[in-house]
Amino acid sequence: MKSSNIIDLIKRRFPNEPEYHQAVQEVVESIEDVYNEHPEFEKANLLERLVIPDKIHSFRVTWMDDNGNVQTNMGYRVQHNNAIGPYKGGVRFHASVNLSILKFLAFEQTFKNALTTLPMGGAKGGADFSPRGKSDAEIMRFCQAFVEGVWKVIGPDTDVPAGDIGVGGREVGYMFGKYKKLAGEFTGTFTGKGREFGGSLIRPEATGYGNVYFLQQMLATKNITLAGKRCLVSGSGNVAQYTCEKLIELGAIPVTLSDSDGYIYDPDGITAEKLQFVMELKNLYRGRIREYAEEFGCKYVPGERPWSEKADIALPSATQNEISGDDARRLMQNGIIAVSEGANMPSTPEAIEIFQQHKILYAPGKAANAGGVSVSGLEMTQNSERYSWTAEQVDEKLKWIMSNIHENCVKYGTESDGYVNYVKGANIAGFMKVAKAMMSQGIL
Structure with a gap:
């Protein structure tokens, strides 16, 4: 496999998506040598399958502002890969959101989640809506309308969204409430929730x-x-x-x-x-x-x-x-x-x-900023157990996870002169875990 072949393929198949192209290029160039050590990967066309999302959901989000005007935005959920666990990744509300950005984020999330050692696949979602300058009532109505478009494809064992840019505890609370009503269940479908209804200590931090x-x-x-x-x-x-x-x-x-x-x-x-x-x-x-x-x-x-x-x-x-x-x-x-x-x-x-x-x-961010999704994964565990850990317990688990990620980056990223290429280390460590899981599960 030549990395340039995959990059050219992605650019031809998905033109005008520069952020997605950039993310794919950074990963495939750094894993090329390791990938070529495994001819079984090439026989299964694994890399092409891995860089293309499993599913992309897009939908119109219609809501009413405080002046009674009907507004329309685009909503998305990119479910990239669930080889090692249910889809997991944040929701971003910002005027800049488009499919290229969300595909790049979901692709990165797949490897980031693999690095955490927790059983989580990669996903990302959002809308070209900015909460800035909006009232709480407008934000609530938008969040509820967004969930109406996505609730059937998420769930505690399917896809667990969280927050991202423009989506904090307020927005997660509104989305969780609407999901709970539509699905008729109280489960840990969202993370980053309020402490009163299943959120984890240390998640904001x-x-x-x-x-x-x-x-x-x-x-x-x-x-x-x-x-x-x-x-x-x-x-x-x-x-x-x-x-x-x-x-x-x-x-x-x-x-x-x-x-x-x-x-x-x-x-x-x-x-x-x-x-x-x-x-x-x-x-x-x-x-x-x-x-x-x-x-x-x-x-x-x-x-x-x-x-x-x-x-x-x-x-x-x-x-x-x-x-x-x-x-x-x-x-x-x-x-x-x-x-x-x-x-x-x-x-x-x-x-x-x-x-x-x-x-x-x-x-790189897929290693250094993995703490957020790590504690989201710990929140999922606490929700499954119907139990809450102390802040000290969560913080200690977070320190252990970040230390383990660093250890894997050093293992796979140390070069002949002793310099640690953390980009290469993070990409190879995350890739190998996802690749082995995909190979074990057959051609899907």
Whole structure:
């Protein structure tokens, strides 16, 4: 198998889907040598089967705004692969959502979930609807309408959605309530639920915490600790907030946060008290990050991302392709020693190549941000048992999972010169688990 053949096939078959093409290319190029060691894979046409989703559901979502106007959006659920467990992946509500983005996310989710060691397949869903600027009533009506289009293809043993960009506890609650009514059952069909109706402790924190735990593991291979390290964090939502919280707890100094309007740079560091302001600003008042600069008198740069600032570590935690090649070169010039991704595919291929050329510690999102789906899987287990674990129990399981993911990345990604290619390691570890499961189950 030549990786270029699969990439060309995907581009011909599914044109105008650049994010999906990018995700497929990154994986197939890194697993090519291992794949070719298994002629049985090629005989079963396994790779082509693996890169194409099992099922794609698309539907119209019609809802009424507060002014009595009928609005229409497109809704999707991409069920990519369930070889190792029921489909599992978030729901994204954002104006940018399209099929290419969701196919890339579902493809990535398949390997990410395989890395967690938990029995979960890969899926992703969403709609080109943005909750920003909408009332709670409008968001509720939209969520209910979205579930009307998807409820028949999800379930606790079939497909378990969760949150993503634009979908937090509020949206999950509305969707779960509508699903419960339509399906006539109370099961763990959604994760990221409220604690009152089956949610897990540590779930809101999990992606950010898990990213920092993975970063710790990487730094430890160089006998480096987080204490005193200055960190660039992008985003200001759930992932960025809890990334900052764990960094502060471990003695690091986060100095940036951002949103779609721009970024703040606080040279004195974002403290626990300042972070509390951000959490209230973003979670309660739906405010903008520039209000942090107004409150604390620090630098605010509109329309830009924080990658030109000097620091030790970068943790992109916003969205896909937010670090370009030029951004990566600036990060290298400013002495960055590690990049750990809290978002999904936030670095472009050019940026990744630059990180690896400079032999820095670079963790791709499918490994570093797997903490969120890991605790979602733990929430599924608790729901099945009708039982709740303590925060300490969940956190310990999360640490173990992230440590295990790191161990597998090192196992499959260590190159002849000793450099750990975490992209290659994560892709091969996830691929081999899914591939072996598919081979065992026959041609489906």
